[in-house]
Amino acid sequence: MKKKIAIIGTGFSGTTIADLLSKDLNNSITLFESNSHPGGGCWTKYYGGHPYTLGPRIFYTPKSQTFEYLDSKVKIRQYITRSLSYVEADDNFYSYPLQWKDIERMPDRVKVKGELDSLNPKDISIENFESYWLSAIGPTMYEKFVNNYSKKMWSIKSNKELSANFEWINKGTPIRDGDERLFGEQLTGYPYNIDGYNSFFSNILKDKEVYYSTKVIHIDRDKLELTFDKNGEQGKFSADLIINTGHTDEVFNFEHGELAYSGRQLIKVVLPSEYAFDKDYEWVHYSGEEEYTRIVDFKKVTQHKSPNCLLTIEIPADVNRLYPKQIESELTKYDNYRNDFPKNYFCLGRLGNFKYTGICDAIDQAHDLFSDLK
Ligand SMILES: Cc1cc2nc3c(=O)[nH]c(=O)nc-3n(C[C@H](O)[C@H](O)[C@H](O)COP(=O)(O)OP(=O)(O)OC[C@H]3O[C@@H](n4cnc5c(N)ncnc54)[C@H](O)[C@@H]3O)c2cc1C
Numbered sequence: 001m002k003k004k005i006a007i008i009g010t011g012f013s014g015t016t017i018a019d020l021l022s023k024d025l026n027n028s029i030t031l032f033e034s035n036s037h038p039g040g041g042c043w044t045k046y047y048g049g050h051p052y053t054l055g056p057r058i059f060y061t062p063k064s065q066t067f068e069y070l071d072s073k074v075k076i077r078q079y080i081t082r083s084l085s086y087v088e089a090d091d092n093f094y095s096y097p098l099q100w101k102d103i104e105r106m107p108d109r110v111k112v113k114g115e116l117d118s119l120n121p122k123d124i125s126i127e128n129f130e131s132y133w134l135s136a137i138g139p140t141m142y143e144k145f146v147n148n149y150s151k152k153m154w155s156i157k158s159n160k161e162l163s164a165n166f167e168w169i170n171k172g173t174p175i176r177d178g179d180e181r182l183f184g185e186q187l188t189g190y191p192y193n194i195d196g197y198n199s200f201f202s203n204i205l206k207d208k209e210v211y212y213s214t215k216v217i218h219i220d221r222d223k224l225e226l227t228f229d230k231n232g233e234q235g236k237f238s239a240d241l242i243i244n245t246g247h248t249d250e251v252f253n254f255e256h257g258e259l260a261y262s263g264r265q266l267i268k269v270v271l272p273s274e275y276a277f278d279k280d281y282e283w284v285h286y287s288g289e290e291e292y293t294r295i296v297d298f299k300k301v302t303q304h305k306s307p308n309c310l311l312t313i314e315i316p317a318d319v320n321r322l323y324p325k326q327i328e329s330e331l332t333k334y335d336n337y338r339n340d341f342p343k344n345y346f347c348l349g350r351l352g353n354f355k356y357t358g359i360c361d362a363i364d365q366a367h368d369l370f371s372d373l374k
Pocket of ligand 1: 008010012038042054055057217
């Protein structure tokens, strides 16, 4: 008898695990996707003919096998990504990640250098996000680049709320000496195709059973049966194995409380010039009081040809559940859900694991689960 596998979500984690498990003809795979398309926020849409995704979705990975997997499905154009940070108090743009040479351009460089000189690498604190950055770059640099940005980014009142135990914390020195590549040594790129990653999703899923516009609203732990809703009509599906890449709290009736996420509204603006920024960099972070966190000159990412350019402006807003808040109380809440996971139920990806993950991590986690299931 075939093994019935239900996969919730068709982002990078759901689609990759479907691809791997479908190689075994004894597996019968059914996917459920609440959107009308696959790919989550990595699905390319168009505005005025300009391709864009929800925030720039650059692929980066330290692992050649992860690069080769994605590249075998959708050809990746390798290139170097650079970004800037605007500091309103200085009315200046600086490289991000931070660079020693930029300190010379700061109006308060004497104070900044004094603070940096007094720091001791042995005193780096990982008590919380704020204590880490204060101990790593001092109070003035923290104000310029981290304090407001992070509070906006995560929609929180204090950076003490955030755990220091996640990948955005730079474990080495957070100030670089010359290497302006955002992702350093990692293999970095974006698909050659003008529709970005779309063919990755559509090619893998074309011969699979996928229910789009169908949201899984409940999982019965004992029966391993899921309840879904399509246009107000409910149905049930029982499986031998469930892999959830969607929001964990929603399918378990919020039993341990609602998990906190930060969302984004995306404003699209077309301007009558070929590019908005210098050729060297693709986006700017805004670390001050502005409501937005990031503006992207999207043609730099997609290489779309047009006499005009598309800017996307990301504004933190409670309109979707995108960034899992890495707050101790939320991590504990997620652990409570995890402790109740039934047998033959697995979680994958950014929403499933309630952890900030990149595209490469979503692909890697799917490969790891595939090996575990073998
Ligand atoms: C604004 C932004 C910018 C980013 N930029 C980058 C970047 O530059 N580089 C990078 O590597 N990473 C980036 N990331 C992160 C990266 O894109 C994600 O980690 C990765 O795509 C996650 O894939 P996933 O499959 O785990 O989740 P998702 O892509 O979120 O897929 C989950 C899918 O499940 C569906 N779903 C959820 N709940 C249900 C349900 N109950 N029933 C049915 N379907 C459901 C959703 O509709 C979605 O399609 C960014 C993230 C954001 C938010």
